[in-house]
Amino acid sequence: MQELADRLGEPTAWAETEVALLQLLRSRKLEAEVVEVLCIFWMAVQGHGYSPTAELATSIPKPSPLSDLLVASLGLSGQAGDAGMKEVPDDFVVPDDFDGVQGVDLPRMFRTSMSRLEAYTGLPFVRQMAFEWTENRATYPDAPYQGDPWHFTRPLGDGFIGQLSARAALRAISAYLRTLAVAKQFWNMPSEFADEQSLLALPVHPTMALLKPRRPHWFPASADFDGDTEAIEAAFRALVARVEAARPGDELISFISPVVMSMERCVEVSLVRCSQAPGSNIDDADLAAHLDAFWAREQILHSTVADPFSTTTIVVPPTLEQLVDDDCKAWPLAGTLDYDRMGYLQHDLYPSRLFFPTAPGLHEVAVTPRDGQLEIKVEDYVVADLCYWNAGWGPARPRQLRGNCGTALTSRGTAYREGAGPECGTLRAFYLWQVRTLHRSSSFGEFSETIAKGSMFV
Structure with a gap:
C-alpha cells in the first residue's frame, strides 16, 4: 500500500497508477476490499500531496460507513449506501463457519464489538453480522476461503501464527461494516456512533500508516544475549x-x-x-x-x-x-x-x-x-x-x-x-x-x- 501510494506521488508515474488503482477499486467485491484501496489514495494525499480525482467517489462499488468517512477525509462527496441491505430474517440460523473463523482467520474484536452492541441495545447485531457473512459468500462462490493459508505454514512445524490476510477475514470485516450500515438504516443508530464503530475496521492506523521500516545503524552488533x-x-x-x-x-x-x-x-x-x-x-x-x-x-x-x-x-x-x-x-x-x-x-x-x-x-x-x-x-x-x-x-x-x-x-x-x-x-x-x-x-x-x-x- 505504501509503495502504490508512493507511485501516486511520482510525477512520471501518478497518471498511470491512478488509472490502474481506479480500475482496481471498481473491481472490488467486498466493503473491506474497497476500504483497503481507498487507504492507498489517502496515504498518497498525506505523504505526497496527491490531489484525488472526483472520479474516486463514483468508483466505489461497495460503500460502507468507513468508506464514506475516507472519501469525506479526501475532500470528496460520498455516495448513497447499498440499496440491497435487509435485516436478518427471523428464521436465520447462524452457520458454524461464522463462529469457526473467529480468532482464527481474524481477531475476535469484530464479533466482540457486535456482542456488546447487542447486549446494550437488545438488537440482533451478532445474527445480522452472521447473516451478512452468509450473504457475501456468493461474492467468491468458487473460493470463499481463498484456499488453505496453512499450506504455507504447516511445513514449518507446530506453534506458528499466520501472517497473511485471509479472504475469510475480509468477508467477516465486510459483514461487520454492513451490519453497521443496517443499524443506521433500520435501527436508528446515530451516524456519529456508527462512524466511530466503523473505525475498528481500519486496515492501517492513520498515524502508523506512514511508518516505514528503517533499522537503526546502532542496532546490536551481535546477537549474543546468552549466558548468565x-x-x-x-x-x-x-x-x-x-x-x-x-x-x-x-x-x-x-x-x-x-x-x-x-x-x-x-x-x-x-x-x-x-x-x-x-x-x-x-x-x-x-x-x-x-x-x-x-x-x-x-x-x-x-x-x-x-x-x-x-x-x-x-x-x-x-x-x-x-x-x-x-x-x-x-x-x-x-x-x-x-x-x-x-x-x-x-x-x-x-x-x-x-x-x-x-x-x-x-x-x-x-x-x-x-x-x-x-x-x-x-x-x-x-x-x-x-x-x-x-x-x-x-x-x-x-x-x-x-x-x-x-x-x-x-x-x-x-x-x-x-x-x-x-x-x-x-x-x-x-x-x-x-x-x-x-x-x-x-x-x-x-x-x-x-x-x-x-x-x-x-
Missing part, C-alpha cells in the same frame, strides 16, 4: 553504549526486537528505561522480580484524536501516582499505546511494539509521522522519536513472539523525563530487560521457551 545474568547485562550495556555514541545526549527509552530468527532458534530482547525515587522497600537484586508484572501488563497510554483520520495521535499521560510502584518507588518511562484506530494489517505492532514516553505530569503528548518515523512532541518541542524495522518477516511467526518486527524509542535530550519525580531526593535510572529464547531440536517440532529477566542501573 552478567553476560546478558553486558550485551544490553553494549547496546545502550552504541546508542549513546551514535546520539550523544540522547537516551534509549525502550527497545524490543527479535535479534535471532532461524528455524531452530529465535531470540527476542526487550528493554525499558525506568526511574526510581528514594525510599524503596525492595532490594535492588529483587527489583526485576518485583516488577515482573510490567511485561504482562504494560502501562497502557490512552489516546485521542481531533478527527478520525488525523495523522496526529494525542497521548494523554498518566499521573505519577498512577505509574509509581509504592513498594519500590519506581515507574516506567515508556508505556504502550491503546487500541484506538488500530490497523488490522499492522497487528504485529500491538501492543508490545508501540512504546511512547509516559511523561507524567504533562498535559498531552502528540505523536506524528515524519520521514518514515514517528516524532513525539510536547507542545512544539520534539522530545523523542520511534523507529521501526522488520526482523525476519515470513508467512508465519512463532506463537510466543509478539511480532516479527522491532521498534526503538529514543529521546531527544532529557526533556521527556524532566519534572516527573519527588520534589526532593535524587532519582536513580535503571533498565528493565527481558530475553525470550525459543528453541527446538529439530526443524519441525514446537518451540520450547525460556525467559530471563533482570534490571540494571545506569
Whole structure:
C-alpha cells in the first residue's frame, strides 16, 4: 500500500497508477476490499500531496460507513449506501463457519464489538453480522476461503501464527461494516456512533500508516544475549553504549526486537528505561522480580484524536501516582499505546511494539509521522522519536513472539523525563530487560521457551 501510494506521488508515474488503482477499486467485491484501496489514495494525499480525482467517489462499488468517512477525509462527496441491505430474517440460523473463523482467520474484536452492541441495545447485531457473512459468500462462490493459508505454514512445524490476510477475514470485516450500515438504516443508530464503530475496521492506523521500516545503524552488533545474568547485562550495556555514541545526549527509552530468527532458534530482547525515587522497600537484586508484572501488563497510554483520520495521535499521560510502584518507588518511562484506530494489517505492532514516553505530569503528548518515523512532541518541542524495522518477516511467526518486527524509542535530550519525580531526593535510572529464547531440536517440532529477566542501573 505504501509503495502504490508512493507511485501516486511520482510525477512520471501518478497518471498511470491512478488509472490502474481506479480500475482496481471498481473491481472490488467486498466493503473491506474497497476500504483497503481507498487507504492507498489517502496515504498518497498525506505523504505526497496527491490531489484525488472526483472520479474516486463514483468508483466505489461497495460503500460502507468507513468508506464514506475516507472519501469525506479526501475532500470528496460520498455516495448513497447499498440499496440491497435487509435485516436478518427471523428464521436465520447462524452457520458454524461464522463462529469457526473467529480468532482464527481474524481477531475476535469484530464479533466482540457486535456482542456488546447487542447486549446494550437488545438488537440482533451478532445474527445480522452472521447473516451478512452468509450473504457475501456468493461474492467468491468458487473460493470463499481463498484456499488453505496453512499450506504455507504447516511445513514449518507446530506453534506458528499466520501472517497473511485471509479472504475469510475480509468477508467477516465486510459483514461487520454492513451490519453497521443496517443499524443506521433500520435501527436508528446515530451516524456519529456508527462512524466511530466503523473505525475498528481500519486496515492501517492513520498515524502508523506512514511508518516505514528503517533499522537503526546502532542496532546490536551481535546477537549474543546468552549466558548468565552478567553476560546478558553486558550485551544490553553494549547496546545502550552504541546508542549513546551514535546520539550523544540522547537516551534509549525502550527497545524490543527479535535479534535471532532461524528455524531452530529465535531470540527476542526487550528493554525499558525506568526511574526510581528514594525510599524503596525492595532490594535492588529483587527489583526485576518485583516488577515482573510490567511485561504482562504494560502501562497502557490512552489516546485521542481531533478527527478520525488525523495523522496526529494525542497521548494523554498518566499521573505519577498512577505509574509509581509504592513498594519500590519506581515507574516506567515508556508505556504502550491503546487500541484506538488500530490497523488490522499492522497487528504485529500491538501492543508490545508501540512504546511512547509516559511523561507524567504533562498535559498531552502528540505523536506524528515524519520521514518514515514517528516524532513525539510536547507542545512544539520534539522530545523523542520511534523507529521501526522488520526482523525476519515470513508467512508465519512463532506463537510466543509478539511480532516479527522491532521498534526503538529514543529521546531527544532529557526533556521527556524532566519534572516527573519527588520534589526532593535524587532519582536513580535503571533498565528493565527481558530475553525470550525459543528453541527446538529439530526443524519441525514446537518451540520450547525460556525467559530471563533482570534490571540494571545506569
